[in-house]
Every structure is written in structure tokens, then in C-alpha cells.
Amino acid sequence: MTSDHLTRVSAPEGVAPGNGYQHVVWGTGRFVAVSGQCSLDERGEVVGVGDPAAQARQVFENLRRCLAAAGVGFESVVKLTYFVTDVAHLPAVRAARDAVIPPEHLPASSAVQVSALFRPELLLEIEAFAVVPEPRP
Numbered sequence: 001m002t003s004d005h006l007t008r009v010s011a012p013e014g015v016a017p018g019n020g021y022q023h024v025v026w027g028t029g030r031f032v033a034v035s036g037q038c039s040l041d042e043r044g045e046v047v048g049v050g051d052p053a054a055q056a057r058q059v060f061e062n063l064r065r066c067l068a069a070a071g072v073g074f075e076s077v078v079k080l081t082y083f084v085t086d087v088a089h090l091p092a093v094r095a096a097r098d099a100v101i102p103p104e105h106l107p108a109s110s111a112v113q114v115s116a117l118f119r120p121e122l123l124l125e126i127e128a129f130a131v132v133p134e135p136r137p
Contacts, residue, residue, distance in 0.1 A: 005133035021109035025078040027131040032070040036127040037062040049121045052089035056096035072132045074101045079129040082111040
């Protein structure tokens, strides 16, 4: 599947199709790395203590703001890495992701369960990599 500057492959030959992600995404342009985002608001306070859905929504809002600072949106994200304190939080993460990334723009993804994040009330952290298209002349 191609979208301007990115190509997405959900099932390379001999690999089972991804469910809610692409196995391979590549493109041309500027590479953008967004540090792992947690559910902290602009004052550094945790949003959604004990609520994975609220935390996931805040994380994706923070990712949106970081991507916007680079002049890009979720359509240019090629990879998301999810760090969750419990894999049971993944449905809430996927729901928040699906609210901002349409199925045709799903990136490659990895999910990792971790024992803890840098503050005990945080349930998840997500980092993003994007490829920003070069401006057209």
C-alpha cells in the first residue's frame, strides 16, 4: 500500500499478515524520531491515573503535538513502539491509536511489557518514528 512518500506491506511473502499493524514500512524524506511519550500534561502532571484508556489518549495527543513540531502528522509515522506495564492495556492503546490513525496508514509496531516506567502511576509509554516527505519544488 503506497501513500505519497511511504510504502506499507502488511504481509510479505511467507509471513502471516499483521493484525492492526504493518510488517514493513519504508519511504523517502527526513527521518523524525519522537521520544517515548507518557500521559503527562503540559505541567508534567499525570493524566488518567489508573485509567489506561485516558492515559493512551493523552499519549497520542502528546505524540500528535511532537509530530506537529516536526511539520508532520500520524500519516507519516512508520514505527510505533509501545511500552506497557500490563499487556491487558493494549486494547485501550489500540483504541486510542485507531482514533487518530486510519487503517490505511497503520505503521509497523512493537509492544513490550515492562515492569515499571519512570513514575509508578504511568501505565504506558509510546515512541514514534516518522518519515517526513521532502517539500516538492
